[in-house]
Amino acid sequence: MPSNPTAYQQNLKTLSDRLVAIQQPIRILDAIKWPPHWREEFFAKGEKTPPPADKAYYQSIPLDFDLNTVKGELKSLLADIKKTLGKKDALGLILQDTTQQYLQVMDLIKDRGTTGFIDHSRALYGSAHDHLIGDRRSLKEVGEHLCGIFHLPAAKHISFAQPKLYDAPKSVEILQSKLDTYFTRHNVQVKLSDGIVSDAAAGGDSIKLNSRSSFSDRDLRVLEVHEGWVHVGTTLNGRAQPYATWLGVGSPRIAAHQEGLAVLMETLTFASFPARARRISDRVTAIHMAEEGADFLDVYRHFVNVGLSKNDSYAVAQRVFRGGRVDGGSAFTKDLSYVRGFVENLNFIHSAISAGRPELIPMLFVGKLNLHDIPALYGAYLDGTIEAPMYVPDMFSDLNGLYVWFGFANGMHLIDMKRVQNHFIDLFKDIPKVCPTTMSLNGGSRYRMVSACFVG
Template structure:
C-alpha cells in the first residue's frame, strides 16, 4: 500500500520540476536590456535625446521561447497543482502563486514598450506608493528618508577613494578564491563575459564579470556577499531541496526578499558605503518620478542636478525606463525591491528575535522565497519535506552576535536622541573643522549590479 507522505512528496516534486523546466528560458532582464553603445551615443548627442528604446526595438529582441505556448503550459500546470495537491495545500499555494507570477511575466514581456507595461510591472514588483509590510509608511517615504541620510555632508566627508586596481581577469581569480572558501559542496565559477551591460551578474552557480570593467577591493567584497553568499547561495540551497525544487528558481515574487537580503548582507559585513546606499535609495525616487509622469530626460536631469555624475544619472534612468517608454507613461519598478526588501528583512529578523523565534532566521537563506512563505516552509522542514539550507552566512548560522546587535538596537528607542545629539553637536562646535587625509571627500563609485 503506498505511503501517503511519499505519494505527496512525489507529486510535489513532479509539479515543482515542471515549473522549473517551463521557466528555464524566461529571462526578463535579457528581454528588456539596452545595448551598451546607447550610453555613448546619448552623450555624443549632448544628452538631449533619449535612447531609441521603443516598442519596435523590444519586439526585435528574441525571447527564446514561444509566449503563447509557455502561457498554455503554465495554465495547465496551475490546473494540475490544484487537482493533485488540492486548492488549499500550504506548499501547493506557494507553487500556485509562483506559477501565477510567471503568467503575469508573459503579459509583461508581451507589452514591452507600451503603456500596458507599467500595470504588469506594478503587479509583479509593486509601486513607490506601496506600503511596507505592517507599516504605515510608503516606499516613497522610506526612500526619501534614506536619500536625506545618504546626502548628509558626513556621507561625503568619510568617503575616500577606492582605486580600481584589478582588471576583469585579475578580479576573476581574486573573487574565485573568496568563493571557494565559502561554497565547499559545489563548484561555483567566476567567469568573464562581454555580454552583460552591468559590471557583474550572478547566474545559477556562477558569477559573470564584465570584461570591460575594473574592480576595487571594496567592489569584490560587495560581489562576494551580494552575488555570492545571497544570490548564488540561495540558488544552490533551493536546488538541493528533495521535493520543493522551485525554491532554486526566482520569480518576481521573491525579488524584494533576494535584493533586500543582499543589501542587508553588504551592511552587516561592512562591504557597503554611503555612495552605494545612496544609489539604491535614489532608485526609489526615480521610480516615483517616472510613475508620476516624468520621462527619461526628466529623471536623468534630476540626478545631474542632485550631484550625480553623468554616467550614474544615465544608469539610474536606464534601469527605470528599460522595458517601458522613454517618453513617459510606462516604467520598470523592479528596483523598488532593494529598499523594500532591506527594510522588510530587517523587520522580520527584529520581530523573530522579539517573539522568541530566532530559529526562523536562517530560513531566510533556504532558497528563492517570499517572507510570507517562511511559516509554511518551516512547518514543512519540521515534517521532513524541506531540507535546511546548506549555505548560511556565518552571522546567521551562529546567531549570538546578531541577537546582541539587534538587542542593543532595540534598546536605543528608550533614548531621547534629539536631546543627546544636541549635547554632542554643541561639543563638536568647539572642534576645528579639519578633514583627515584618509577621510577626504572624493568621488567614489561602486560596482554596478
C-alpha cells in the same frame, strides 16, 4: 532524493520540476536589455535625445520561447497543482502563486514598449506608493528619508577614494578565491562577460564580471556577500531541495526578499558604503518620478542636478525605463525591491527575535522565497519535506551575535537621540574641520592615522 518519499512529496516534486522546466528559458532582463552603445550615442548627441527604446525595438529582441505556448503550459500546470495538491495545501499555495506570477510575466514581456507594461510591472514588483508590511509609510517616503541620510555632509566626508586597483581578469581571480572558501560543496565559477551592462551579475552557480570594468577591494567584498553569499547561495540551497525544487529559481515574487537580504548582508558585514546605499534609495525616487509621468530625460537631468555623475544618472534612468516608454507613461519598477526588501527582512528578523522564534531566521537562506512563505516552509522542514539550508553566513547560523546586535539596536529606541546629538554637537564645535582620517596598520603591529580627502 530520499529513498522513501511519500506520495505527497512525490507529487510535489513532479509539479515543482514542471515549473522549473517551463520557466527555464524566461529571462525578463534579457527581454528588455539595452545595448551598451546607446550610452555612447546619448552623450555624443549632447544628452538631448533619449535612447531609441520603443515597441519596435523590444519586439526585435528574439525570445527563447513562444509566449502563447508557455502561457498554455503554465495554465495547465496551475490546474494540475490545484487538482493534485488541493486548493489549500500550504506548499501548493506557494507553487500556485509562483505559477501565477509567471503568467503575469508573459503579459509583461508581451507589452514591452507600451503603456501597459507598467501595470504588469506594478503587479509583479509593486509601486513607489505601496506601503511596507505592517507599516503606514510608503516606499516613496522611506526612499526620501534614506536619500536624506545618504546626502548628509558626513556621507561625503567619509567617502575615501577607493582606487580601482584590479582589472576584470585579476578581479575574477580574487573573487574566485573568496568564493572557493565559502562554497565548499559546489564549484561556483567567476567568469568574464562582454554581454552584461552592469559591472557584475549572478547566475545560478556563477558570477559574471564585466570585462570592461575594473574593481576596488571594497567592490569585490560587496560582490562576495551580495552576489555570492545571497544570490548564488540561496540558488544552490534551493536546488538542493529534494521535493520543493522551485526554491532554486526566482520569480518576481521573491525579488524583494533576495535584493533586500543581499543589501542587509552588505550592511551587516560593513561591506557597503554611502555612495552605494545612495544609489539604492535614488532608484525609489526615479521610479516615483516615472510613475508620476516623468520621461527619460527628466529623470536623467534630475540626478545630474542633485550631484550624480552623468554616467550614474544615465544608469539610474536606464534601469527605470528599460521595458517601458522613454517618453513617459510606463516604467520598470523592479528596483523598489532593494529598499522594500531591506526594511522587510530587517523587520522580519526583529519580529522573530521579539516573538521568541529566532529559529525561523536561518530559513531566510533556504532558497528563493517570499517572506510570507517561511511559516509553511518551516512546517515542511519539521516534517522532512524541506531540507535545512546548506550555505548560511556565520552570523545567521550562530544567532548569538545577531541577537545581541538587534537587542542593542532595539534598546536604542528608548533614548532621546535629539538631546544626545545636541550634547555631542556642542562638544564637537571647537574641533578643527579637516579631512577625515582612517586607521591602518603600520608595520603590521602599530596603528597610524591616515588622512584621506574625498575626491569629487
